[in-house]
Each structure stands twice: as C-alpha cells, then as structure tokens.
Amino acid sequence: MFLNCHSFHSLRYGTLSIKELVKQAQESGAQELVLTDINTITAIYDFKKECEDAGIKPIAGVEIRKEGRLLYVAIAKEFSGIGEINQMITDYNCNGKDLTEAAPQFANVFVIYPKENIPETLRENEFIGIREEELTLLIRTEYQNLIHKMVVLHPITFATKKDYNLHYILRAIDNNTLLSKLTEDETCHKTEYFKRERSLRDAFYQYPEIIKNTQHILNTCHFEFSYRNQIKNKQHYTRSKEGDLRMLTKLAYLGLKKRYGLDHEIARARVEKELQVIDHLNFSSYFLIVWDIIRYSNRMGFMHVGRGSGANSIVSFCLEITDICPLELDLYFERFLNLNRKTPPDFDIDWSWQERDAILQYIFDRYGKEHVAFCGTNVEFKYKSILREVGKVFGLPKEELDELTNQRMELHDKNLVVEHVHKYGKLLEKFPNQRSMHACGILISEEPITHFTALEMPPKGFPIVQFDMNVAEDIGFEKFDILSQRGLGTINDTVKLIKKTRNIEIDIRDTFISKDEEVCNEYLAQGRTIGCFYIESPAMRGLLRRLKCDNYKILVAASSIIRPGVAQSGMMREYIFRHNHPDQFEYFHSVFEEHLKETYGIMVYQEDVIKISQYFGGLSLADGDILRRAMSGKGRSIEKLQEVKANFFESCKRKGHSLELTAEAYRQIESFAGYSFCKAHSASYAVESYQSLYLKVYYPLEFMVSVINNMGGFYRTEVYIHETKMSGGIVCNPCVNASDFQTTLHGKEIYLGFMHLQGLETRIAHFIIEERIRNGDYQSLEDFIRRVPIGIETVQILIFIGAFRFTGKQKNELLVEARMLLVNFKPENRGLMLIEEPVKEYKLPQLKRETFEDAFDEIEILGFTVSCSPFDLLQIKYRGSVFVKDLLQHHKKEVKMLAYLISRKHVPTKKGTMYFGTWIDVNGDYFDTAHFPDSLEKYNFQGGGCYLLLGTVEVDFHFPTITVAKMAKMPFIPDPRYAYDKDKQYDIHRQIKEDVSMTNRPPYPQAHEIGLPRNRLK
Template sequence: HEVGIEGQSSQQALEKLTFEGAVTRYPEGLPDDVAKTLRHELGLIESLEYAPYFLTVNSIVAFARSRGILCQGRGSAANSAVCFVLGITSIDPGRNDLLFERFVSQERKEPPDIDVDFEHERREEVLQYLYDKYGRERAGMTGVVITYRSRSAVRDVGKALGFSLDRVDALAKQVDGHAVDDLLPQRCREVGIDPETPLGQRLVYLVNELLGFPRHLSQHVGGMVMTQGPLCELAPIENAAMPGRTVIEWDKNDLDELGILKVDCLALGMLTAIRKCFDLIRQHHGRDLTLATVPAEDPVVYDMICEADTIGVFQIESRAQISMLPRLRPRCYYDLVIEVAIVRPGPIQGDMVHPYLRRRCGEEVPEYPSEAIRQVLHKTLGVPLFQEQAMRLAVVAAGFTPGEADQLRRAMGAWRKTGVIEKFRVKLMEGMKANGLPDKFAEQVFHQIKGFGEYGFPESHAASFALLVYVSAWLKRYYPAAFCASLINSQPMGFYAPAQLIRDARDHDVEVLPADVNESGWDCGMQSVECRVQSEEIADLKNEFPSPLSQISNLKSQITPHSTLCTLHSDLPCLSPAPSPQPLVPSLRLGLRLISGLPESAARAIEEARKTGRFTSLDDFVRRTGLGQPIVAKLAQADCFGSLELDRRKALWQALGQEKKKQPRPLFENVEEEEPAAELPAMSLPEQVFADYRTLGLSLKAHPISFFRQELQELRVTPAKRLLDMPDGRFLRVAGIILLRQRPSTAKGITFVTMEDETGIVNLVVKQQIWEQFYTVARKSAAWIVHGRLERREKVIHVLVSRIEDLSAKIGDLRTKSRDFR
C-alpha cells in the first residue's frame, strides 16, 4: 500500500494530511468536537494499522481531482470524519450523526471498505493510474461469480439439448430477464417448442434447476486490490476481456474472508453529468461551482422537488420516487436522505413506508417502548429505515453484542439470498422478550428487519447520494439548459431518453435549437441568443408540449421561472440566489451525437474544419471536412444543413451527388459542371417529424401521436392533459408512445409503465394478470392504446390498465425504444 511521506511513518503522514484537510474543511476554525472525533478515529486507525490503506485511497482521490475527474466516496466511509477532511467523502458525519464504528470497529476487526464513485466516462483513467503506479504484478481487479438467470439458463440448456438456435434465442427473449415464472411452458409454445414432449419437459426442468447456479467468473464492477508483494503469490490472475485489465480469480467475498483490503472504484453517470454541467455554467455564466459550493438548503429547490418536478434528477426521477415526493414533501437535506432510502425493497417489504408517512403528516403519533429505542428511532419517527438502525435495535432491544449485530448486517447485505435473516429470528424474539418488550412490538421489529433482506440502504450511503440529489435538483432549477445538455452528453444514464429530457427542458423555458453543421459539435452545447419574448410560433409549439409532470400536480405553475429568464416575466418575483440575470439567454443546441450511426470522429472533423470559418455550401462542407458520402447523407437525413438553406431532401439529393463528382472523368476534367438545382417537393410536417425520429430519436417540430389525434378521438381516446380534470374512478382510453417499463421485485408482479402523447405523460399500472394476457404487446410494442380506470392518490394520477392494444403500426420504425427496468 501507499508509503508515508519521506521521513515519516504512514500514521504520521495520515495525521498530517488529516489536519491540513481540516483547515480547508473548517476555514473558520476547527470545532473542539470535530478535533476530538478526528483524534479518536486516528487512534483507532493506528491501533488497527490501517493508515497505509487510508493513504492509498487518498492518493487515488487526489489523482482524480488533479485530472479534473469528479469523485465522491460513499457507503460506510461517509461515517468517517477523517475521510471527510481528506476530501474522500463529501458528507460531514458529525452533522448527520453517523457513527465511525459502522465503518471501522476495534471489536469487529473487519477491514475498512471505502467505495469511491468516479465519473463513468473517465473511471478507466483512474484504473490505469493504479496499474501504472503499482504495476500489474501488484494491482488487479477482484472477480465476481456470475450465476444463472433465466435467459442465460434458457440459452445454455436449449443449446445443450439440441434445440435450434433461432428457437432458443426467441425463447430467451420471451422470458423475464431475472427469474423464470410458472408460464415458461406457455412461452415455449409461443416459439414452437412443445413443453409436453420429453425434451420439452427436460428443458423446463433444467432451466429452473440452473437458476442461481454459478455460471462463470467475471470482473467486479470496481473492486481493486493493491498489495505490497506480488499478487500472483496470493491468488491466480487472468487477463480480463477488456484490454489493459487483469483480474484476480477470486470472488470479492473471498477477499473479505482473508482480510485483504480493497478499494471499490465505481462509475457513476450523474457525476459525469454534474461535472459537465459545472463546465457549461463556468463557460456561459461565468460561475465556478463545485459540490461543496452549490448553495445549500434553497427552499425554491425543495419547492420543485415537492412538486415531483424531478425528471433527470439523481435517484428521485423513477416512477416510485415521483409518486412518493408529493407525499413525503422533503424540506431539508435529511428529508432527502430519507427519500433516497425509503423507496427501496427493504422498507417496502418491511411495511415501514406508510407508518412513516402517517407519522410525518401528524396522523399517527410515534410510540417508543423505551428511551434506548427512542434514541435509535427518533430521527425516523419510530420506523427503522436504515441498516444502522436495525443493527442498533438488535443491540438495545434484543441484547445482541456488536459482533452479533455485525453478523446481522452481513445478513441484510446478502439481500439476493432469501431466508438468510430468518436464522436470527429466535435470538431476536427471545432477546426482546427478555428485555420486557411486548410480543407485538417484537414481531413488528423482526418483520421490519426481515424486510432489509430484500435490500435496504445504510444511512451513510443514503446521505452521500442525497448530496447528489440536491446538487442535481439545484442545477435543474437554476440552469435547466446546461443541466439538460449535460444529461444528454452523459448518456447512457438515468431513466429517460434524450427526447423526454429535451421535452422537459422546453417545459422549463429552455429554447432548444436543432442540430446544424455550422453550429453543433459532437456534444449538445449552449448558444447565447438575444433575450426576447418568444415568438407566436414557438409559443404554439410549447402549447403542444405542456409539462410531462402535470399529471402529478397542478401546482407546477406556482414555481417561479429560471432566474435568467426573469426579465421576460417582470411580474413574477425572482427567488433564485443566483446572480442577476444576464442580457443573453443561453439556448440548448442539439449535438451531432444524437444522429443514429454517426461516428464521433465525423463530428470532430466538422468541428476542426469549422475553425477556419463557417461552411457556405454543401460542396464547401465536403471539401473542407473530407467526409464521405455515407456520412454526409446521414447528416442530410438528420436535417443538419439548415444554415445552408438546404432542407432535408435538397441536402440528401446533393449529398448523393457528391460521390458522382468524385468519379474520375479525364475527358471532362477541365469542364466546369454546373448541376441544375433539383425542384424537389417539400416534405409535409408528418414526414419531417417521422424523419426526425428515425434519425435523431426525437423531433422539435411536433409529436408523432398528434397526427393520429382525429382518428384517436373517433376511438374515444382521451389526451393525457385532460386526465387532470377527470374524477377518480372514470373509465377511459389513452394512447401514446411507451417511454418506460419498470417492474420492481417488490411490486407483486405489477409493471409500471410511462406513456407519452403530444399533450403530456400518462402513468400506467399493469397488474400481472393483464400483463400476461397481453404479454407480446405489453413487452414489445412501442405504442399502445390502453383501456383502464383513472385513479387519484394524493396528487398522483395513474390509470389502472384493463386492456392493451397495439398502436405500433401507426408510428412505423421510429427510434422510440422504451427504457425497461427491474
């Protein structure tokens, strides 16, 4: 591991760096309680000889920051004041009442495990730094055992039994990606395999038998091991499939058992987006921001969060979170910590969500059987929402030793392995009974702890994520154009595709400009335009694209506009703490990265050629960029030559003619050829929109569903925006493009679907019976007509689906593939 500063031991070097960092973290002076905490932690680190490990992690973070790579520690490391002052984590554990012993304990003697998130596009730089610094003989990634899931089991068993590859592939695509349900025989019939034959019966049996069985060894998502001596003397090593990496042929859990220290260097897309957003804000607004300098506890930001206006915001943009926000109504940072943790399988399965919400709303009074239990649960109103609380309850209520409580923590961490927590039942129940606690309370506590076996968050983990929740929400509120551009430039990440992110940005008064060879780079960017009232044409387009979140709350109009647009709305107060509005309003310019099939090298060639001036014609563009006809044709199909006064058809016609000009014709080499301009009919608006979707996956002109509205009205289909005015229980029909399909493991087979038409978004709830009845359409169709019943629950509106019809034929081959999650 990392050696100390020359002439100093590792412990001395760590203490020096710690107190130097404390001066930076506490510029007004180090509080006595923080100094005491630091000395306590350093003493424990010294007794356990962990100083080299802390220095190693510190050097990794220092390298990342020296390269401008945004990073943040999370997990149990957020419990450490030492990690905070070193800059490894961003959360002050003293302010959030986080215990260092959750991270490092004298009794537990378990090696510390520091997780650090890095920008997902630049994490490889950090990994290669470690390989370069320690050498491949001393550094390697940890392995992880990959077990069979339904699709891999179907593929391997099907091949082994001799079924044709096309049928095996079709069956694998039909089954759920995570588990095999009782309908596997039916899925077999759908692809032409008879499950009643001996071979078919064997297929069904063996697929179920293989689930959870080890399949192969892969590399862990981010675990790195660095050793003092050669790794090959400790463990077997192999080359990874990815070039430049080597992997230890041991599972990460094996390393924990052997006490080998590792660092988890993880990738997080939101850090990439935030760093890119900071860069755009610095370039176009002249404001230099960091995670630490974003203004804290802004009530306007919390207003936006309470209205569930959170598309693109880290961790709180899912359907479940958007439904929870108007009920929980976060008003401070710790509310965000709870928000991050409460929408998880553990609290949901442990029936902790509704009791907490009732108590938060004053409908129920928390009751504590003892003062010790009140000390553990008072922050969460008597409901254990975090793993740490479950551990403390086991100690104070059931008499567990800290070591036994740590075993319980490990059991909660093994959330994929069902039944692990059950073995603690007797000891927990008997311990609580011995302490005089009522049987009802004991049963309730065990049920809640058992819920954590389905995955729950540690408080320190939720605290680290809550910071990114707030920062991303603040950026969305005050710099929506930069935030949207950064999200798109960081794809793939998050729940929403670029089309929905752009639609949401336009709803926040962001003018979005089309991709153009004279204006666009590879990435989406910012372009300053004169501050003016929007034209009637733009206003009409905005009327076609109202708030996608209007179904959640009709209070959205109360939110004040972005501070830089206050001059356009002088009758509205500017509540933003940001500087005074600038005379130029940055618009969002779409980047060439959105064009299907366009390589980044082509965009870079365009940017380089444009340094000598704007392109004046398509011939000038081709001559200066040197791009071939296929690339030019892609740009033409994406309507990127608007600044040259060429529409899509004219540009494509000229692009196709470029190849002809390049063919050698020596007899006519001195003859100037003037090709007459072709008179091509203009494309209709529907043709333009469908062409936009085919090439870009979105359109700034209109929504595809709008062209079928008359036909849908004849079918009595209701536009999404009209759901706001309809009563609970109304039976209706809605139609649109499918954006998201999400099937949480805790939802008892329910699938949550988000559908979009030209007027807004509709949230659908599809029960398992309906999903199975319309299985093929439900899983594969890009657009639906839905029959169902409107339901209103605390400002949240959704449609309970009773029938699904396929609308895909209407929209053709648009690039509208939904994002499906489990």
C-alpha cells in the same frame, strides 16, 4: 492418490462444486486431495477450508492447458509454489508469453506430464502420470525405463452418469458445437470419478514404485496459509505503522481546522477517538492511500463523491475523502469501524464515468502493476443463457431457442429434447460460466499480487485476480471501491458549461447549494426532478411528492426507504403515513421511540438495525453487525445467520419480550437490513441529488444539455430532449456547421450532436468537426463532399436529418445534387472527379414537401421527433378530457386521457405481471399509471407511442396515479413521404429516394416504438 481434481471452476469442464468434491473425496477414504482446476486458482482458498473441515489434507495446484490440450499438471510443494504457478499463468494471460510444452524450471512445484506429452528429459521434480487403464502399456520397452518417474494419475471431473452427461454438454457449449460433433479429445475420460482409494492402490500393486512416488508427492506438499489474521494489503503508506499514524494525525488535524475551526471541542474529541480505533485496527495506511488518490483527483480538477459507511467517519471528512459532516447527521462511526468488527470495511468513491479510467491509471502507476489488480467475479449461468446454450448444443433452431428463453418454463413444449434441456439446465444453475471484472473493487497488496493469485486481462485493459471479493476478504485483502457514475459527469459538465456560456463560477460543493435552497426545495416537493441524480425515477418522484419532501434530511431518509424490499414489507408506506400524520401513530416499543425518534420509530438506515439489535435485542455490536451483513447478502454463512437469529430471540426472551413482539421486531429488521442504505450513504446521495437539482433549477438549459451528453440516466434521450423544451430550450437537429459530436448550447438554441445519428460512423462524425475547425464552415453540399471522405449513404443520413439546411435547398434537391456529385464515386479519384469534372447542370420541377415529412425522417434517424410533438402526428384531433394539472381534483373518478408513453416497469405478482407506466399529456406534463394483470389481458401495451387511457384516479398522500382499466394505441398519420398522388403515381420524393439507393439504408430500431414498422423501405 487423487493428484488431479477438477471443480466446476474449471469453466465449462468440471461438474463438482468445491463442497461436493470434498464430500466425494471423504466418502472415498482419501486422506489427501489435490485441487488442480484448469489454468486457475479461483477455488484454492475455499478448498482449503472445506478440506480441513472434512479432515482431509489440502494440496493446491493447477492443470495447465493450451487451446484445450493438456500440457501438464503443476502441484505446489508449499505456498510459494502457488506463486510460481501464478506468475507463469499471469505471463501467459497478461504479458504475451507462451505456454511451452515443457514446464519451466520450478523451485517448489511438482510437475506431472500425461503420457501424450513426455519431454525428452525429466527433472527431479517432474513425473509422468499413468492412468489405471494405461497400465497395460507399461510392458512396452519405451516405458520400462520410465517407471521410476511415474505416478498414479486418476483425474476427477464428475461424480455420476448424469454429471458425465452434464460435462459433455459443458464441453459442447465451450466448443460451440453440437453434442453429436464432440470428439474424444474434447471431453474427459469416462473413468474420471472417485473410487475407493484402496481399489486404486490395488490396481497399481504390481508397480509399488509408482505408488511410492505418488505418496511422496502427497506427503511432501503442504498448503500453509493465514487468512484474515494477517492483512495482505500494502502495509504502510510511509515506512512504518508509527509513521502512518503521525501522518494521518497531522492531516486529520489540518482538516479539522479547515472544516470546524480551532475551538470545536466535540469535533476534536471525535477525531481523537476515531484515530485511536484506526490505529488499533492497523487501518492508517488504508486511510492514507485513499487520501492520496483523492489528492491526485483534486489536483486534476476531478469531482468525486465519498459515500458508503466510510462517510460515517469524521477523519474521512477532515481528509476530504467525504463531504458529509458526521456531527450534523449524528452518524454512527461504529457502522464503519469498531473494535469488535472482524471484517474490513472499505471506502466507496465515485468519479465521473469520463474520469474514472484516469484515476485507475494513477493507482496502477503509483502502486505498481505487480501490486494492483481488480477483484474478479464469477458470472454464473442464468435462466436465459442456460436454456439458450443447452438448447443450442441439442440442435434446436433459433426460433425454438427464442421461445424457450422468452416464455416461462411451464409453457414450454413437452417434447423429449426440451425435457433434456430442462433437466440439464437445472443442473447448471449456480455454475460459473466465466470470470469477469468486479465493478469497482481494487486490491493493493504488500507482496506481489501473484503470490496469491494468477491474473487475467479482460478487454477493459486492467488485470483481475482469479477470485471474488468474498474470497479477497477471507484471505485478508481490504479492497478499495473505485466507482463511476453519469450523475457526477452531468454535474461536472454543467459547471463547465455555465462558465463557458455565462462566465459564472459555481462552487458546487457549497453547502447552501448542496443541502438547503428555497426554490430547490419547492421543486423537490413537487417531484420536478427529471435528470437529477437518483431522484428522477417515477418511483422516487412519487415518493418525494407523497412526503412533500422539502428539505435535505427528509431526502436522506427517502434515499434509503425507496430501496427494494422495504416497500414490500409495508414499512415504506408506514413511514409515509407517520411523516404525514406525526400525531396519529404509536411507537412499536419504547426502545424504538428512544433511538429512532427522528424516523418516527421506523428503521430507515442500516445503523438502525444495529441499534435495535443492541438496545431491543440485547445483542453485542459485533453480532448486530453480523446480522446486518448476513441479511444484506454480505455474510457468506447461513449457519452464522441462523445462530445470530437464535441469539436474538433468546436474548429478547431474557429481556422479557414476548415471542410475538420479538418476531415482529425481527421481521422489521429483516425487511430493512437486506436493502436499506447506511445513513452516510444516503446522505452522500442526497447531497449529489441536491447539487443536480440546484443546477437544474437555476441553469436548466446547461443542465439538460449535460444530461443528454452524459447519456442520461433513468430515461431515454427523447425524454431529456422533451424536458429541455419544457425548460425553454429550442432544440435543433444536427447541422454540419453548428453541431459537434456532443450536443451544444448556443443561447437558447440546443444543437443535437452527431452522436445521436444512427448510422453515422463515429470516425466520420469527428472528421466533419475537425475539418470544419481547420478550414472553416462548409459553404455548400458540394464543398462538404469535396472536403469530407464520405459515401452516398452517409450523405443521405445527413440530408434527411436536415444537416444542410443552411444551404436553403430542399432535401429532395440536395439528394439529387449528392447523387450527381458522387455518381460512380471511387475514393481514390475524389479530387479528380470533383475538381476536373464539373457537375452537369440540372433543373428539378417544383417539389412540394408535406408538413410532417421531417418528423418521419427524424423518427427513422434519431428514434424520436424534434420538429413537432408526437401528438401532432396522430390521425385524431382529440387530446383528452382531463389533463395532468387537473388530476388532484379527480380522486376516485374515472378519466379519459390521451398520453405519450415514456417508460414502463413490469412487476411480477402472484396473479401475473403488472406494469407501472409513466406518460406525458399534450401539455408535456408527467403522470403515472398502474396496469394490473386482469386489465393487461385485454388491453396490453403495444410498443411505444400515444395511447388513449381510461382509468380511475387515486390520490395517495398528495400524489395522483391512474389505475388503467382500458387503453388503446392511437394510429399515426400515413407517412407523407410515401403517399400516392391523385393519379396513383408515386410521390417524386419517393422516386428520388429510390434513385439514390435508399434500399441499402439500415433500419432504425426505435422507429417501431412510436407506431412505425421497423423498415418501410422495400
């Protein structure tokens, strides 16, 4: 009798999870259940499983609404009917077709209209839904002739009164209004909860025809669907499975010859073995599609990195999908693909963030928009969004909402409204809030993809399916992970820039560059890796120094043990100890010594988890992989994890291991399985890190310019500019005659790009460059204003940053000149004013500029100084008693240092939040600090800037850090631009600024980070 059920996938409307919905239906005695979420099929596949487990017949449909108004409920007679509904919703979401009041002509779909939207004529498959509370209306003449087309309509939206209140809150959130302003039309009826099916039948006993029609729909509809047993991907790259295997074999052997030569028997045997497994698992077409995408990428001159478990395959290496030799690193093919694996693997392929869209466009064009879409993902309500959204509908002002979201819950006020916010906020945890695009997962289907899902069109412009990657995997889709990163953009741009500036061709894929080079190894061991992909963070640089990492294989291991969770388990520290003292430890067990000798008996990679599960625990390869996947969050069944864990302990017992030994082995598995990389993935990252490092070592200015243009990585732009200076570069502020939109290199001079100027429109920045290319350099400020359609506020930004310094005039004079040129300026009169009305002659008095005025202009416009060091702006002359170069000699000693903060990271602990800081001293060298909660209570961070630090040096495996006991932020000198003269008169510089409407200038958010208020201009 329940033809219209909502789960919480009816976003900001339904209140029941699929599991709870089915449980409630079971308790009500329902034999059949129809899921009809609003305009989505997100949950139908999970719904089918839950129903079948509960002994209920599942039926799939969709409730069609337009602008919040119910049009009708569409229920699929069979699976093809779902495809019809999907196509209609897709046309509305993606193709601009409207949802009509009446349903289209469906072939395999029942349609149920509410009484408020009955069409003039009803087709055979169309009915009218009547609620129990509407039965009294049937005595009216206009309804009497329609009873034979009516069905029972008892929608389900909530379960309890608390759920109903939650529904009310969700509707207020969705409508962005207060609870008190919601109307009845915007919420569900108070009767939309499960009741005993018998009582529903009893309510309609006078209208047996209505009950009969309802039962007819329930009896007629079926939801038949095969899950993983049938792969839904594009079946063949050629026209047949045999053709795919022939083509893949041919390509693999061509690649084998190129990679290994003709006489490498081990490589040949590995290729043959892998091809057999690939064919047996019907994976040939998947390999060929990935090869096709890589072929296009190479043809376009794009750089890519194939990583993840796919890099374990020698066939992928021969096809140039990956660049990691599995034989060199003894990579475990079974981690990627094995005959026991029940879940499909995927390739992870990275491109530059600048080129990924071109790759995506190729995939959509090559395989057809009817067959390609991104995976979706459900964005859940999170702590801050819950408190803010719920608090807002209860009417809390912004100030109180900020307090709620910025403080821990136990610190909130205990008034009644806040209690309600907490109460209902907790109920919203894990609720989906909106659907979004998966970061990288692409589906390519054999049948039109709307057979399985409706599509949505997010702002990015590529369609997404309405379910997530877990459901995609369940129903038989093997996704292709098409990713982007800035590291590849940096490498690619550096190679191009070297060609432009030095006319040197760099083959960046040369293994000498990407794996082993003497000077690079020295840099690596010293942690001199700022700007380099994956190895520039403070934690990673510290790990490299602790390991004295001076070769590729150690870097591969470091890339995995740096992962979160591993450090918390103590296994990272144990690895560091064993690496530094290889003769001072004992192996946990002989199995660990035999199979993990390369990593000192410690599980470093995901393959190690499978090995120990198999050889120590006695599990099968399949169960070992299930254990790994479950711990990494990829397994969806807690019950399955518990089952495999129980099998592990039982199997260990049979092998004679003690409970204590087994528990410790399992603890080590647990600490690594959820967070470590597979070895091939780490190796891929290590290659890219080495490529970055090679370019940094031998072409530092080209490399740092490319880092800046790719918008950096771990650090903000200021740090990369500092590193550029440390590499010998002369950094110059933007200039209208020398700068482009991005930062440019001229010899040793680096001109910052217009992209860094806050307040300068991108459109104007590009116009300045295009006009200069068309008609030559700008000869003066007047020439610039004549040629560029620009207003006074934008001219002022360029003047203050020094973009007209080629004129030889001071900024004060340029400001007056700009004001005179643009007084009463109207865009339509630009030519008339500048050509026919000459600028009146004027003469300024001699204007004195203070030493650091330019630095303060840079802080406001760029967010950091270029013309001097931040240390130069301090009121004090003291620069510290100890410097970074001395720290190794001060182990366990107290030191006082003056330092500039470049990054900090907070870490929750049982005693409160602690911080790790990264700093530079006056010499420009980097060092790291630890700040514990007891120290932070009195000596907390006060924003960015220079600090005086007092702390104790701790040298840990060659790497010094300072545990800070006290710190104080050092004041900058007063801003010289706004200083008073001896006669208490304002500096003429300020008068000019005020005269040219500086009060309208926007504030610059970064200014406060180095000791300045956000906006001094009043």
